[in-house]
Each structure stands twice: as structure tokens, then as C-alpha cells.
Amino acid sequence: MNFTVIQVLSEMFSYTFLVRAVLVGFLVSLCASLLGVSLVLKRYSMIGDGLSHVGFGALAIATAANLAPLTVSIPIVVMAAFLLLRLSENARIKGDSAIALISTGALAIGVVVISMTTGMNTDVCNYLFGSILAMSKSDVYLSILLSVVVLSLFILCYHKIFAVTFDETFAKATGTKTGLYNMLIAFLTAVTIVLGMRMMGALLISALIIFPALTSMRVCKRFKTVTLCSALVSVVCFLVGVVISYSYATPTGASVVMVNIAAFLVFWGSNGVLVRLRKR
Numbered sequence: 001m002n003f004t005v006i007q008v009l010s011e012m013f014s015y016t017f018l019v020r021a022v023l024v025g026f027l028v029s030l031c032a033s034l035l036g037v038s039l040v041l042k043r044y045s046m047i048g049d050g051l052s053h054v055g056f057g058a059l060a061i062a063t064a065a066n067l068a069p070l071t072v073s074i075p076i077v078v079m080a081a082f083l084l085l086r087l088s089e090n091a092r093i094k095g096d097s098a099i100a101l102i103s104t105g106a107l108a109i110g111v112v113v114i115s116m117t118t119g120m121n122t123d124v125c126n127y128l129f130g131s132i133l134a135m136s137k138s139d140v141y142l143s144i145l146l147s148v149v150v151l152s153l154f155i156l157c158y159h160k161i162f163a164v165t166f167d168e169t170f171a172k173a174t175g176t177k178t179g180l181y182n183m184l185i186a187f188l189t190a191v192t193i194v195l196g197m198r199m200m201g202a203l204l205i206s207a208l209i210i211f212p213a214l215t216s217m218r219v220c221k222r223f224k225t226v227t228l229c230s231a232l233v234s235v236v237c238f239l240v241g242v243v244i245s246y247s248y249a250t251p252t253g254a255s256v257v258m259v260n261i262a263a264f265l266v267f268w269g270s271n272g273v274l275v276r277l278r279k280r
Contacts, residue, residue: 018151027147033234048206050099130201130253
């Protein structure tokens with residue numbers, strides 16, 4: 001069994017495109033898991049789903065105009081993230097309504113643009129469901145650069161993000177610029193969503209944000225331990241998902257999500273066992 005796993009891994013990493021894709025996926029999984037803890041605790045976890053639909057619309061426009069997908073998508077999705085933040089602060093439009101408003105509109109625009117240009121071809125399926133082969137060499141280099149930027153900003157602003165996540169009112173009273181750090185979280189989330197869409201797909205990328213955080217919260221209680229555990233779970237699930245995808249020729253995004261679901265169930269069951277043991 002060990003020999004088989006080692007054999008599969010050595011065979012996988014003999015392909016240069018797979019090495020690049022796994023490296024990008026590793027970094028994106030790490031970014032998504034770190035941001036996911038804050039988003040889940042702020043009850044704003046579905047922002048990933050909304051922004052991924054915006055990303056799909058942006059990718060459709062980029063494809064129709066024969067432009068570089070990432071360079072078009074990133075600024076559009078970042079602007080959508082800021083708009084969602086503004087709309088959610090408006091008392092008349094709640095957070096979930098704002099996400100539904102933006103995501104459905106962007107998805108409709110994407111479908112219309114595609115139907116009028118290229119049609120529902122393989123590229124569209126790759127954007128919706130993800131493909132490990134969809135990333136060009138330039139996309140990989142840009143993804144690595146932006147992932148490092150996201151991780152660096154998160155680490156540098158960790159304490160402020162922690163304060164804004166747990167008690168925004170208190171953080172504001174102590175002089176923290178909560179609006180600025182909320183915008184930072186929105187910006188980092190938008191960039192991470194766009195980077196992960198090519199591999200995970202528009203319909204599955206939000207799973208990278210939600211599942212690792214929820215899984216870690218089954219057994220960890222402190223913000224720091226939840227964040228670290230979430231990062232570890234996300235990275236391991238991604239790597240296992242890629243190996244399964246390669247071995248059984250299953251879609252990469254779906255394979256990663258299925259492994260995340262399995263991890264969530266394992267942690268949930270472990271938590272139940274721990275609770276029973278403490279009661280005895």
C-alpha cells in the first residue's frame with residue numbers, strides 16, 4: 001500500500017504541469033482556510049459562493065474578449081467584494097440578500113455572454129467545475145505571487161483581523177479601523193476565490209472556505225488553534241483529493257470537496273466521542 005502511494009506520487013510529480021497546479025492549489029487552500037475562519041465566525045461564509053459567481057461572469061467576459069482571464073477577473077471580483085461589503089452595511093439590504101443579488105446577476109451575465117459567443121463548450125465546464133489542466137504557465141506564476149501576498153497580509157494583520165472577527169464594536173471603540181480591516185478581508189477573499197476557481201470551479205470553490213473552518217471548530221475552541229487546524233486540514237484534504245483525482249480520473253474540485261466532507265464527518269464523530277468521555 002505504501003509502495004503504491006509513493007509510486008502514484010512519484011508518477012504525478014513527473015509531470016511539470018501537475019507540480020505547478022499542486023503548488024498553486026496548496027497555496028490557495030492555505031489562503032482559503034485562513035480567511036474561512038473569520039468569514040464563518042462573522043456569519044459571512046457564503047461570500048465565497050457569491051464572489052465565485054461574479055468570477056464566472058468575469059471569466060466569461062474575458063474569454064469572449066480574448067483577454068487574460070486572471071487579469072480581468074481579479075479587479076472585477078475585488079470590486080464586487082467591496083460592493084457586497086457596502087450593501088451588507090446597509091440596513092435595508094442584509095448580507096445574504098446582497099450576496100444573492102450580486103451572484104445571480106453576475107451568473108446571468110456570464111451565461112448570456114457565453115451563449116452569444118463561444119457557446120457552452122469545455123472551457124465553460126472547466127470554469128464551473130474546475131480542471132487541474134486549465135491553468136497556463138503565466139496563470140501559475142501570477143497565482144503564486146498573489147497567494148504569497150494574501151498570506152503575508154493575513155499574517156501581518158492577524159491580531160486586527162482577530163479583533164474585527166470577534167467583537168467589531170469593541171475593536172472600533174478601541175481605535176481599530178474596522179472598516180479598513182473588513183475591506184482587507186473582502187479583498188483577500190476575492191483574490192483567493194479567483195485564484196482557486198480555475199482548479200476548483202465556480203460551483204465548488206466556496207467549499208475550500210467553509211469546510212476546513214467548520215471541521216476545525218468541531219474539536220478546537222480557540223481562534224488561533226482553529227486557524228492552524230483549519231490550515232492543516234485544508235492542505236491535507238487538497239493533497240489527498242488531488243491524488244484521488246489522478247488515480248481514479250475524477251474531477252479535481254469534486255474530489256477535494258468529497259475529502260473535505262469525509263474529514264468533517266470524522267472530526268464531528270471524534271468530537272462526539274470526546275464529549276462522552278468527558279462526561280464519564
